[in-house]
Amino acid sequence: xxxxxxxxxxxxxxxxxxxxxxxxxxxxxxxxxxxxxxxxxxxxxxxxxxxxxxxxxxxxxxxxxxxxxxxxxxxxxxxxxxxxxxxxxxxxxxxxxxxxxxxxxxxxxxxxxxxxxxxxxxxxxxxxxxxxxxxxxxxxxxxxxxxxxxxxxxxxxxxxxxxxxxxxxxxxxxxxxxxxxxxxxxxxxxxxxxxxxxxxxxxxxxxxxxxxxxxxxxxxxxxxxxxxxxxxxxxxxxxxxxxxxxxxxxxxxxxxxxxxxxxxxxxxxxxxxxxxxxxxxxxxxxxxxxxxxxxxxxxxxxxxxxxxxxxxxxxxxxxxxxxxxxxxxxxxxxxxxxxxxxxxxxxxxxxxxxxxxxxxxxxxxxxxxxxxxxxxxxxxxxxxxxxxxxxxxxxxxxxxxxxxxxxxxxxxxxxxxxxxxxxxxxxxxxxxxxxxxxxxxxxxxxxxxxxxxxxxxxxxxxxxxxxxxxxxxxxxxxxxxxxxxxxxxxxxxxxxxxxxxxxxxxxxxxxxxxxxxxxxxxxxxxxxxxxxxxxxxxxxxxxxxxxxxxxxxxxxxxxxxxxxxxxxxxxxxxxxxxxxxxxxxxxxxxxxxxxxxxxxxxxxxxxxxxxxxxxxxxxxxxxxxxxxxxxxxxxxxxxxxxxxxxxxxxxxxxxxxxxxxxxxxxxxxxxxxxxxxxxxxxxxxxxxxxxxxxxxxxxxxxxxxxxxxxxxxxxxxxxxxxxxxxxxxxxxxxxxxxxxxxxxxxxxxxxxxxxxxxxxxxxxxxxxxxxxxxxxxxxxxxxxxxxxxxxxxxxxxxxxxxxxx
DNA sequence: AGCACGCCGACT
DNA sequence: GTCGGCGTGCTC
Ligand SMILES: [Zn+2]
Ligand SMILES: [Zn+2]
Numbered sequence: 001x002x003x004x005x006x007x008x009x010x011x012x013x014x015x016x017x018x019x020x021x022x023x024x025x026x027x028x029x030x031x032x033x034x035x036x037x038x039x040x041x042x043x044x045x046x047x048x049x050x051x052x053x054x055x056x057x058x059x060x061x062x063x064x065x066x067x068x069x070x071x072x073x074x075x076x077x078x079x080x081x082x083x084x085x086x087x088x089x090x091x092x093x094x095x096x097x098x099x100x101x102x103x104x105x106x107x108x109x110x111x112x113x114x115x116x117x118x119x120x121x122x123x124x125x126x127x128x129x130x131x132x133x134x135x136x137x138x139x140x141x142x143x144x145x146x147x148x149x150x151x152x153x154x155x156x157x158x159x160x161x162x163x164x165x166x167x168x169x170x171x172x173x174x175x176x177x178x179x180x181x182x183x184x185x186x187x188x189x190x191x192x193x194x195x196x197x198x199x200x201x202x203x204x205x206x207x208x209x210x211x212x213x214x215x216x217x218x219x220x221x222x223x224x225x226x227x228x229x230x231x232x233x234x235x236x237x238x239x240x241x242x243x244x245x246x247x248x249x250x251x252x253x254x255x256x257x258x259x260x261x262x263x264x265x266x267x268x269x270x271x272x273x274x275x276x277x278x279x280x281x282x283x284x285x286x287x288x289x290x291x292x293x294x295x296x297x298x299x300x301x302x303x304x305x306x307x308x309x310x311x312x313x314x315x316x317x318x319x320x321x322x323x324x325x326x327x328x329x330x331x332x333x334x335x336x337x338x339x340x341x342x343x344x345x346x347x348x349x350x351x352x353x354x355x356x357x358x359x360x361x362x363x364x365x366x367x368x369x370x371x372x373x374x375x376x377x378x379x380x381x382x383x384x385x386x387x388x389x390x391x392x393x394x395x396x397x398x399x400x401x402x403x404x405x406x407x408x409x410x411x412x413x414x415x416x417x418x419x420x421x422x423x424x425x426x427x428x429x430x431x432x433x434x435x436x437x438x439x440x441x442x443x444x445x446x447x448x449x450x451x452x453x454x455x456x457x458x459x460x461x462x463x464x465x466x467x468x469x470x471x472x473x474x475x476x477x478x479x480x481x482x483x484x485x486x487x488x489x490x491x492x493x494x495x496x497x498x499x500x501x502x503x504x505x506x507x508x509x510x511x512x513x514x515x516x517x518x519x520x521x522x523x524x525x526x527x528x529x530x531x532x533x534x535x536x537x538x539x540x541x542x543x544x545x546x547x548x549x550x551x552x553x554x555x556x557x558x559x560x561x562x563x564x565x566x567x568x569x570x571x572x573x574x575x576x577x578x579x580x581x582x583x584x585x586x587x588x589x590x591x592x593x594x595x596x597x598x599x600x601x602x603x604x605x606x607x608x609x610x611x612x613x614x615x616x617x618x619x620x621x622x623x624x625x626x627x628x629x630x631x632x633x634x635x636x637x638x639x640x641x642x643x644x645x646x647x648x649x650x651x652x653x654x655x656x657x658x659x660x661x662x663x664x665x666x667x668x669x670x671x672x673x674x675x676x677x678x679x680x681x682x683x684x685x686x687x688x689x690x691x692x693x694x695x696x697x698x699x700x701x702x703x704x705x706x707x708x709x710x711x712x713x714x715x716x717x718x719x720x721x722x723x724x725x726x727x728x729x730x731x732x733x734x735x736x737x738x739x740x741x742x743x744x745x746x747x748x749x750x751x752x753x754x755x756x757x758x759x760x761x762x763x764x765x766x767x768x769x770x771x772x773x774x775x776x777x778x779x780x781x782x783x784x785x786x787x788x789x790x791x792x793x794x795x796x797x798x799x800x801x802x803x804x805x
Numbered sequence: 806a807g808c809a810c811g812c813c814g815a816c817t
Numbered sequence: 818g819t820c821g822g823c824g825t826g827c828t829c
Binding site: 029031032034036038040041042043044045058059060061062063076077078079082083084791 | 825827
């Protein structure tokens with residue numbers, strides 16, 4: 001197999017002889033991938049040795065850009081007069097290997113983009129800056145300066161602009177998070193002295209870094225909390241992420257696996273051993289109920305893969321900042337293995353170093369979010385996708401790829417195992433297990449006998465109304481009573497409401513005015529603590545009007561409820577309770593989410609109010625009551641995936657109450673609804689994922705929706721909706737022309753998007769679908785070429801496998 | 806996408 | 818007279 005990462009660089013291509021004349025028969029042209037929407041490679045004359053996979057600097061129009069040498073060829077279709085030579089080749093960087101380039105080519109084809117548009121954004125920015133090339137690879141025993149926590153502002157204010165070199169150094173440090181001595185000196189000649197002063201002021205810390213230092217034993221924010229060694233489970237903080245918590249359940253310390261775990265581990269290890277053998281490649285779907293110990297399976301699968309010298313593994317998680325404990329678990333379980341993280345929260349410099357560690361084969365464990373699936377991993381032998389159903393694996397802008405799907409494709413090419421783990425698998429993955437395309441590894445038992453599933457109960461709001469029991473600010477009497485009970489026992493309650501702000505609309509009773517955003521077809525949301533109206537779609541903000549802008553009425557009413565309003569109502573209802581609200585607004589500042597979670601774990605909070613942020617990752621040992629305030633909107637959404645998402649979300653948030661529970665029994669989940677007879681709730685109360693999946697898949701099959709068909713979405717946006725619609729109609733007509741028409745393809749009518757206007761542009765979309773993936777792909781390729789040729793005055797893009805339509 | 810060139814309106 | 822608006826066209 002592909003071992004390009006350890007292979008010595010390929011011999012130089014002798015394009016020119018000693019006199020500078022082309023050698024007969026040698027490739028004279030290199031085709032280069034560039035980050036441009038033009039869907040082609042670009043041909044350049046080979047002026048110096050270059051091999052595919054190397055980064056090159058080339059002239060492009062009037063500027064110099066970095067590209068990837070993709071292939072070599074004898075001749076070009078381009079007018080020879082137009083061909084220009086490569087400016088520079090980065091010889092020191094090992095070439096990006098075939099496996100990575102095939103992955104990029106596949107993603108480009110599948111998502112209907114140019115190769116360069118996919119490949120270049122997958123590489124850290126610093127590697128696309130030739131000025132940085134000389135410094136990026138030299139990393140031996142150097143001083144490293146790290147910006148101290150929270151010191152960015154002090155540094156920003158403390159260094160006056162007139163000290164230009166110091167200012168540059170400060171900016172560089174704030175930008176990159178860490179600087180090595182040579183990088184620092186490049187910014188400021190007196191860097192060592194300056195940085196010593198800054199260290200004295202507490203703004204930076206100084207470390208001495210060995211060659212492979214960033215990879216092992218280096219304290220990330222969490223490692224060090226957990227001791228290494230065989231009894232690692234004993235002392236790891238109990239407040240770990242969901243999967244993490246599985247591994248940390250009390251009896252995990254005995255290191256005995258349940259039958260389900262043992263079977264799963266055995267199946268994955270068999271697949272690891274069979275690699276390259278005759279067995280067909282099959283992905284694993286690890287279906288483990290809450291508390292079944294998925295993380296322990298991951299850990300042992302990883303351990304199995306790493307027995308092979310040089311092998312690398314990739315662990316994908318939905319959002320790394322919500323599951324920071326998982327990093328600690330892996331670091332302490334594999335204290336001698338190099339581990340790096342890859343996610344969008346890393347500073348540029350760190351991102352480049354981590355990416356290079358993966359690319360050079362130094363990092364053996366790469367833990368990251370969706371973008372990590374695009375990293376260069378020359379010895380990749382296993383991918384784990386934790387919470388595989390999570391929508392954040394789908395990139396929602398730019399190249400709209402699904403990291404989970406690319407992980408499956410990537411491992412299929414390598415014939416390496418992939419483990420997709422979830423308590424509520426996506427229906428797409430579930431269906432594939434039914435078809436035998438994925439192998440299902442079921443873990444129905446909980447790893448820890450005293451971890452019990454919570455009781456799920458409904459509060460029928462219709463019934464409450466009939467019985468004339470007051471609902472106070474959206475909180476019913478039974479829910480308030482249950483919370484009061486928890487307060488009395490000193491236990492914690494968690495209220496889940498997927499709506500931030502105080503109220504989604506502000507309105508005038510007198511004339512009907514409502515707080516619409518001027519630039520969007522959405523309401524401005526009232527944010528009370530910030531004393532602002534905010535549009536969640538375009539970011540527009542204004543002060544809260546003291547009187548109605550239309551009629552002057554001073555009695556403006558907030559309509560509906562968000563987390564802030566629930567928090568306010570609770571503080572009045574339970575004045576003695578300590579409340580904490582965790583949502584995107586209360587955790588805007590870096591590190592504040594961690595701090596809030598920490599307070600909850602430390603028992604400094606009685607009632608926690610949160611959006612989906614609290615559903616993911618964190619477990620709260622003392623939470624014995626989870627209240628779901630208002631899930632009803634998702635029950636009747638026009639999006640056919642809304643029920644699937646809601647079920648997963650409620651199962652996940654219910655799991656927050658399912659662990660330590662109370663001495664006298666399981667925790668409780670109370671769901672307020674006006675539709676108590678909805679089958680989704682019935683399945684939820686039985687903890688019956690399989691029943692829910694069966695029923696949903698039947699509905700999808702009858703309606704011929706995914707996964708029983710494949711979809712793509714053409715979206716257009718323009719100043720006027722009519723222009724966007726016009727474009728889509730033209731596109732639809734094009735699809736009916738004889739050259740493109742295909743009876744396996746169907747196109748829906750173009751429609752305005754449900755949120756028509758965002759930030760002043762109006763949007764519409766057109767669904768294309770086909771039961772045949774191949775037919776869809778080839779149709780899209782030809783169609784998109786025609787669309788490009790239209791040169792229409794609208795912005796448009798194509799999304800393959802859209803999550804929301 | 807950038808980044809040019811280019812051809813018309815209001816500013817020194 | 819020229820500064821700058823963004824329409825159209827090209828990048829190997
Ligand atoms: Zn009014
Ligand atoms: Zn808006």
